[in-house]
Amino acid sequence: MTRFTLLLACTAISSALISTPTFAQTTGQPAETGRANAPNQKPAFENQTRAPQPASMPKIATEVVADDLPHLWAMEFLPDGRMLVTAKQGAMHIISEEGDAGPAITGVPEVAFGGQGGLLDVALAPDYATSGMIFFSYAEPRQDGNGTSVASAKLVPDDNGGGKLENVNVIFRQTPSYEGRSHFGSRLTFGPNSELYVTVGERSDRQPRVQAQELSSGLGKVFRIDASGKALPDNPFVNTQGAQPEIWSLGHRNMQSAALDAQGRLWTVEHGPRGGDELNRPEPGKNYGWPEVTYGVEYSGSAVGNGITEKAETEQPVYYWDPVIGPSGMALYDGDAIPEWKNAFLVGGLVSQGVVVLHMDGDRVSHEERVPLEARIRDVKVGPDGAVYAVTETRGGSSTIIRLTKG
Ligand SMILES: [Ca+2]
Secondary structure (H helix, E strand, C coil): CCCCEEECCCCCCCCCCCCCCCECCCECCECECCCCCCCCCCCCCCCCCCCEECCCCCCEEEEEEEEEEECEEEEEECCCCCEEEEECCCEEEEECCCCCECCCCECCCCCCCECCECEEEEEECCCHHHHCEEEEEEEEEECCEEEEEEEEEEEEECCCCCEEEEEEEEEEECCCCECCCCCCCCEEEECCCCCEEEECECCCCHHHHHHHHCCCCCCCEEEEECCCCCECCCCCCCCCCCCCCCEEEECCCEEEEEEECCCCCEEEEEECCECCEEEECCCCCCECCCCCECCCECCCCCECCCCECCCCCCCCCCEEECCCCCEEEEEECCCCCCHHHCCCEEEEECCCCEEEEEEEECCEEEEEEEEECCCEEEEEEECCCCCEEEEEECCCCEEEEEEEEEC
């Protein structure tokens, strides 16, 4: 295993194949200096986009703690300090504290691997230390297409660094199924009362994506369920005729980021259209607009729908990015090792190739900071040591795990 440390200097292009995003680390100025895709769209309030960088930005040192890993999608720290990771092709591994991946854990169900599909997120049950239960999401191959599903299982590690899943139980299926390879979401986040939030996508294509607005469809929603997959009795639409009772909020595009804040409230970051990635705090029963109200434009450059960014019935994003960051995983920084980041959200950037640090003032973003890592960042977690761990990916290739500390 390779271990090395490098101090982040000004971004240098390390390979002709990687187009490194351009931005300037200047206090008081926005990190993003690129041209907007929708320059005529205006934010609804101050600091809804391109918030200034903070006055004090820590110097960050990076170290590769694990490399030569399969293409990972998610990681979680186990109570013993090892990492549990999902590999997109359909495997789970435990990574030792020395950075070595153990043999594939057996019992993982078949996944629809391809495009954005595969084995996706993993979360430890709140009582994992005693129950050994984990929850994971994946693109599930189905007779009528595919869709995002959530399963629970008991993780039984063995003495060789591997292990097995016992009692695999599919507890929730996003419906309808669709024959596609895009926008599966997803993240799994347990709330303070062991409620499970499941974020998904709207399957991308124009025909299914409009279902993000329909309560009878599970496309483009946040769901809130219990450990057996049932809708919670205080969910907003349990008494609405024809609505899927598991729905918590609607009008979402493709959410691969979710985390709780210090008060235990859910926040999400979703992949928007070109110039429309957004941060939200999904509240019960509220409509986040997609695909009728959104910032950004279609990949073709044309307007999304009628090109509306505001409507009374839909929620404004707390924050948006144009150009996009390509959000992956996110975490609340609740450690002490990097005091400047206390209570900030850390968001992985696939496109921005680094970690985005969102400093909050109440429920608004006050400052945006960026840590360039010159790699697509697939997930971000805070370790038990207070360091930040970022999972990288190369397209269709392999992953590393990088540890970020105060340099
Ligand atoms: Ca929205």
